[in-house]
Amino acid sequence: MGQISNYVAAFVLGMEILSSSIRDIFSTLGVCLFFSIGYMMLPLAAYFLRDWRMLLLALTIPGFFYVPLWWFIPESPRWLLSQGRVDEAEAILRKAAQINGVKAPDIIFTQIQSRENAERLQTYSLCDLVKSINIRCITALLCLIWAAVSVGYSALSLNTSSLHGNIYLNCFISAVVEVPALIIAWLMLRCWPRRPSLSSTLSLGGLVLLFVHFIPQHMSSIAISLVMLGKFGLSAAFAIVYPATAELYPTVLRNTALGVCSMASRVGGIMAPYFIYLEKKWYWSVACEQSFQKAKDLLTSPAVLTHYDPELHIRLASDASPYGVGAVISHLCPNGEEKLIAFASRTLSRAE
Known part of the structure; x- marks a missing residue:
């Protein structure tokens, strides 16, 4: 700026x-x-x-x-x-004339000009x-x-x-x-x-x-x-x-x-x-569908999810927006690591 x-x-x-x-x-x-x-x-x-x-x-x-x-x-x-600052304007013009080696006139702005500018x-x-x-x-x-x-x-x-x-x-x-x-x-x-x-x-x-x-x-x-x-x-x-x-x-x-x-x-x-x-035109291609299904499979695979263990602490995280709600249940392991148990989400209806 x-x-x-x-x-x-x-x-x-x-x-x-x-x-x-x-x-x-x-x-x-x-x-x-x-x-x-x-x-x-x-x-x-x-x-x-x-x-x-x-x-x-x-x-x-x-x-x-x-x-x-x-x-x-x-x-x-x-x-x-x-x-209306006539004197300052005249001083600047006289200094410019001096630098350029030009003789400035004795009267640059007449009294009529000065009075008109002051009135305006x-x-x-x-x-x-x-x-x-x-x-x-x-x-x-x-x-x-x-x-x-x-x-x-x-x-x-x-x-x-x-x-x-x-x-x-x-x-x-x-x-x-x-x-x-x-x-x-x-x-x-x-x-x-x-x-x-x-x-x-x-x-x-x-x-x-x-x-x-x-x-x-x-x-x-x-x-x-x-x-x-x-x-x-x-x-x-x-x-x-x-x-x-x-x-x-x-x-x-x-x-x-x-x-x-x-x-x-x-x-x-x-x-x-x-x-x-x-x-830029975008459409849902076969490759997009394959990538989406692969992401879903990974999120529900044993590498991400774990079985419920009643001996471990449980953490519930939820969130909502004007369009849907979602929640995640996870275990807090003794080593401080968080393991996911299940996901849940739903789009809200028009009435909701």
Whole structure:
């Protein structure tokens, strides 16, 4: 939760501080590219750290290096101005001009601008994202888009272990595919409008994943290529949806809106593993019946059960659920071992 919060906050801060000519490259080759680099390092770390606890610890420790950034990264002048803190915003802009070797004007914000921002000063909340019909439709549509992109992206990322070949190599290739996707996303943001860019990348990812189901199982190389092409399209869509969302909201709601859309994206990521299992068909085969009968025979064999002995202590264990009841009678042997005598279970009737 902390890592993704830092990711969203850093993206919003960069979009508000940087100029319009730098925002496209920052949102794609800046933020998203370094996310892909971290994704590439994940299979390498998982290869050497096979215990999930140690892997989680190794991935969490770099988060502590964010703490010193508090004293180095300035606050967003746009946000400060929207909150009526004009003097702080002006001080940050003058410091930036000094670092860049540019002479700042004597008056950055006029008294009229300062007075207007002070008069408009108010508190904004999540309710403002659904206050008017226009912003309500935008929020609902973006949440749906973020969730859809996350479902496809997460499902493809999680399904790399099911592909033919080495799971670590497949995961690494899945991360490498994102690099050219981010470059294409940057070029599309520079040359195309936001809506065609986003719709084309989403269509590419969706259509490719649709055709994967028609590939025979023995043609694994073609299936892997199509999966990676789908990951290419969805990675580009993820890189485009960030700046497209940020540009649709005003400064006072931008961070909140991206947080809500990111939450919708995480909901899609939670649903992704269940979409993977939708294609798995299961039926009760002859082998299943044979295994079930063998398990029943073993449970009632002399290797498990013992005869009742009136000289030994008896233990009765029972349990119940809304659908059935069960019980087990066992002997407590002098050596501390527990030997089973009998099992009993029954499904409850509708009245029971």
